[in-house]
Structures are given as structure tokens and as C-alpha cells.
Amino acid sequence: MDRVILHCDLNCFYASVELLDHPELKDKPVAVCGDPESRHGIILAKNERAKGYRVQTAETVWQARRKCPDLVLLPAHHWKYKAYSQKVNAIYERYTDLVEPFSIDESWLDVTGTLHLFGGDEKALADQIRRVVREELGLTVSVGVSFNKVFAKMGSDYKKPDATTVITLDNFQDLLWPLPVTDLLFVGRAAARVLAGYGVHTIGELARFDRESLGQILGKGGFTLHDYATGKEHAPVIPAREMPGPKSVGNGLTFPRNLVGWEELHTALSELANEVAVRLRKHGLKCTTVQITVRDPAFQDICRQKKLAAPTYVSRDLTEGAMELLRGCWGEHKPVRALTITAQNLVEEGEAGEQLDLFATGAIPHRDKLEKLEKAMDAIRDRYGRKAISIASAVYSEGEGTREDQRLPSIK
Structure with a gap:
């Protein structure tokens, strides 16, 4: 039996949380930054309106305002984000005890053993989770559904905001292989430059590349990336209570x-x-x-x-x-x-x-x-x-x- 893994990604998380206290700004371009008064402050998050002006996370305030002069800047409140993250994960735990936080606004859920309790339809369950989060917390979430963690995460990225994307054994090549290789989890700019030298620009080209040769080029990480691209990744969802503590x-x-x-x-x-x-x-x-x-x-x-x-x-x-x-x-x-x-x-x-x-x-x-x-x-x-x-x-x-x-x- 194939596993059923969900990856839930809260949309524009920091900005969405801030807008709960500022509903009058919901139709304006809004960004959250460490210091709204500093031109050299860094943009931490932005809403969909600001994305339309190509405002990017990690760029400076002056760069963002050059793109969007009417950008509304709000200070960050990290304790709020932590509190809402906990509330969201508590909702996820109503559906399975296998919930693995990936970041403050992303989590994997393994619903293989509990799907039958909620009707047996993985897309319907993902849609239900999206609806509950929206109704109870006022936040939207994009959900990827697949048979492994990597493809589930790519599913949550595939269509935003507030959407469900199902990636299966039958459709993953059509949906994912045409995408740039940098869309694959853990393919950074350095690896992409190396792969480009071998004519690898898309996930499909990476999947069709000889696995052993890829290992010689990128080391152990090359084998891992090949498994990701071909759908052979099978890492378990590890709940937070079982995850090892920090080393530093x-x-x-x-x-x-x-x-x-x-x-x-x-x-x-x-x-x-x-x-x-x-x-x-x-x-x-x-x-x-x-x-x-x-x-x-x-x-x-x-x-x-x-x-x-x-x-x-x-x-x-x-x-x-x-x-x-x-x-x-x-x-x-x-x-x-x-x-x-x-x-x-x-x-x-x-x-x-x-x-x-x-x-x-x-x-x-x-x-x-x-x-x-x-x-x-x-x-x-x-x-x-x-x-x-x-x-x-x-x-x-x-x-x-x-x-x-x-x-x-x-x-x-």
C-alpha cells in the first residue's frame, strides 16, 4: 500500500498573522520586516498583493519600496507566529499523530493509517484541513498530497495560495519533471551550476541522468537527489516528540x-x-x-x-x-x-x-x-x-x- 503524505504550508504566514490584527490592510501590499524605520531592514514576509510587485523575502526595505512605493511595513512579532504555529499543528494532530514540523509554517502529516477514518479520499481530507484552518484561525494553507515527503512538499508549492495538489505515481512525471531542477528540495545554486555543466536543467533531466555518475559528480548527495527526482525517497514522517534535540x-x-x-x-x-x-x-x-x-x-x-x-x-x-x-x-x-x-x-x-x-x-x-x-x-x-x-x-x-x-x- 502506498503511503499518503500531506505537506501543509501556511500562505504568507508572518504577513497573514499580522493582518489578523489589521483587517483594514487586507487589500493593500503589506510586508513584515525587522525594522520598518530602517532602509536597511530586511523583508521577512509579504502578502499576495506585495508579491504582485515582485517584493521578495530577504531583500532590503529600500529595494522593496523602490518596487512598491505604497508598501505597508509592519514590525515582526515572533511570539505570535510561534503561538499560531502551535495552534495549526494542534489542528493537524486531530487527523494523525504523525505530524513532523519542517519549519514554523510547514509540516508533514502521514495519514496512511488514519485516512479511512475521514472518508478515505486524500484530496477531500486535504481540502477539509484547509477549510478548518481557515475557519478557525483565519489563515490559509496550501497542501501537497503524495506518496513521499519530497513530492508532498513540491505539491504544496505547485499551486498557491489556499490550494490542494495531488501528486501520484501516475502523474508525477507530467507535473514535476518539466520544472527547473532548482525546484527540487535541497538543490541550491551551487549544485544547479554543476548540473548545468552536464546539461541538466530540469528535474526530468536529473531523473534520467545515470545515478552512479551523479554520485561521482556530487558525492553522496547526488544519489539522494536522484532518488528525490525519481520518486524513490521514502523517509518516514517523524513527530516532533521523537525528533532528536538540537546539537547547539x-x-x-x-x-x-x-x-x-x-x-x-x-x-x-x-x-x-x-x-x-x-x-x-x-x-x-x-x-x-x-x-x-x-x-x-x-x-x-x-x-x-x-x-x-x-x-x-x-x-x-x-x-x-x-x-x-x-x-x-x-x-x-x-x-x-x-x-x-x-x-x-x-x-x-x-x-x-x-x-x-x-x-x-x-x-x-x-x-x-x-x-x-x-x-x-x-x-x-x-x-x-x-x-x-x-x-x-x-x-x-x-x-x-x-x-x-x-x-x-x-x-x-
Whole structure:
């Protein structure tokens, strides 16, 4: 029996969530960005109207406004997106317990074992899910239906917004093989350039290319891409509860102006460390190593790391460790364009043993108090929003810089 896999992709997710609070803007071109007041802010999302002006994600505000002078810019509220993502996935779990989030706005569902409970028609089920999400949350979703995860995702991309596309063993060659090879999952620009040198420009040409030769050209990834193109990918849908935890947790920020001096750098590091600490606590993890990456105005990076005295998810510990590294590798009057903090060598919270220091009296109770304090702050943020409370030294208004983790995964 062929599997029945759905890939659900929320349409213009960030912008759609923001428009729930601004219904008067639904017919206007709207984009969400980190800093609406900065010409160098980055576009994070846009609605269908803005897409009509060719506004693109990750381009700067000034570039977007040059294309669309009437573009309405809204600030990002990441806590809202997280909350709606959880609500959407809760809807998906009404139909199957096999729900694998792929990103904040995308999930795979394996409904092979439950399809019969909902009538047995995979397209009708996908349409039902779209209707429920739209009626209950006011959001639209495009759904791809297929016999594997890769083709299901390509199905959700095939027709947007608010559409269902079914890709089967009988029609996948007609639907997918004429598409550019870059439409295949994980075919980036570098791989596409290499493939173009061998006359491979479409997914069909990739599928017809000799598999062994493709492996020699692209290595192990060549075999994988060939399996994707020919429909031989059979990876399971892994629910979030069974997915392995992160190997590292990081957060980076590119500043609108170069930072100079220990005070400014300490403030920035505190903000970054606070975000990393929140994510560590969310995963029930502590880190034993902290790493910093410093970028100067000439885009030259240096990276330093150190082992911490004890496993921690306290932002103050991360800040102090990061500042120690920074003072050891950087000059107080040297300008900094960007900073990144990464927590590494992670251990489970309950397994985070600590070497006691007989001369550091009161250190453990003090850390316990800090842990309880920061957990209490997490609870306040979860209820009232990310900006509801912050550590005084980490007050650094969102939007003053361009967050690296808006463009690159921050949890690995």
C-alpha cells in the first residue's frame, strides 16, 4: 500500500498573522520586516498583493519600496507566529499523530493509517484541513498530497495560495519533471551550476541522468537527489516528540551601526545570551561551552570558545563567558559589525552534573535562584509576549539590528 503524505504550508504566514490584527490592510501590499524605520531592514514576509510587485523575502526595505512605493511595513512579532504555529499543528494532530514540523509554517502529516477514518479520499481530507484552518484561525494553507515527503512538499508549492495538489505515481512525471531542477528540495545554486555543466536543467533531466555518475559528480548527495527526482525517497514522517534535540543553540545580530566599547558590546551580548538561554530552557538543555563569532566592518570573522565552570542555561553565565572571550580577542575601541553567541556541548537539564568548588560558598544556591528567576520570566513572556519582560542589561529594542537568525537556522 502506498503511503499518503500531506505537506501543509501556511500562505504568507508572518504577513497573514499580522493582518489578523489589521483587517483594514487586507487589500493593500503589506510586508513584515525587522525594522520598518530602517532602509536597511530586511523583508521577512509579504502578502499576495506585495508579491504582485515582485517584493521578495530577504531583500532590503529600500529595494522593496523602490518596487512598491505604497508598501505597508509592519514590525515582526515572533511570539505570535510561534503561538499560531502551535495552534495549526494542534489542528493537524486531530487527523494523525504523525505530524513532523519542517519549519514554523510547514509540516508533514502521514495519514496512511488514519485516512479511512475521514472518508478515505486524500484530496477531500486535504481540502477539509484547509477549510478548518481557515475557519478557525483565519489563515490559509496550501497542501501537497503524495506518496513521499519530497513530492508532498513540491505539491504544496505547485499551486498557491489556499490550494490542494495531488501528486501520484501516475502523474508525477507530467507535473514535476518539466520544472527547473532548482525546484527540487535541497538543490541550491551551487549544485544547479554543476548540473548545468552536464546539461541538466530540469528535474526530468536529473531523473534520467545515470545515478552512479551523479554520485561521482556530487558525492553522496547526488544519489539522494536522484532518488528525490525519481520518486524513490521514502523517509518516514517523524513527530516532533521523537525528533532528536538540537546539537547547539545560537543567536546572532548584525547591527545598523558598528558597536564600539565594552558597554555597547556587553549590552548586545546580553541580548543575544538571553535569547540563547530562553531556547536552552525550552529544550530542557544546558550548555558546557560558549562560543562567540565577531565580525568587523570589513566582514572578517574571528571565532573563540571556552568551557564553562558548570553546565548552565542562565543568561548571565553566558554573557559573562562571552564577554571574557571578547575581551581576550578584541580591542575595546575596535568596531564590531555583527556578533553571534552559540551554546555548545549540550546536556540534559536533569543530567547536568556540576563539579563543586569548596571555596565558592553560596555559588550553587545563587545559580538556583537565577534559574528560577529566568524560568519565571519565560512564563511571563509566554503569556504576555516576548517584550513583556527582559533583563535590564539586555534591553536592546527589536529592530535596532538585523537578526542573523531571521535568515539562518539558529538551532541545529
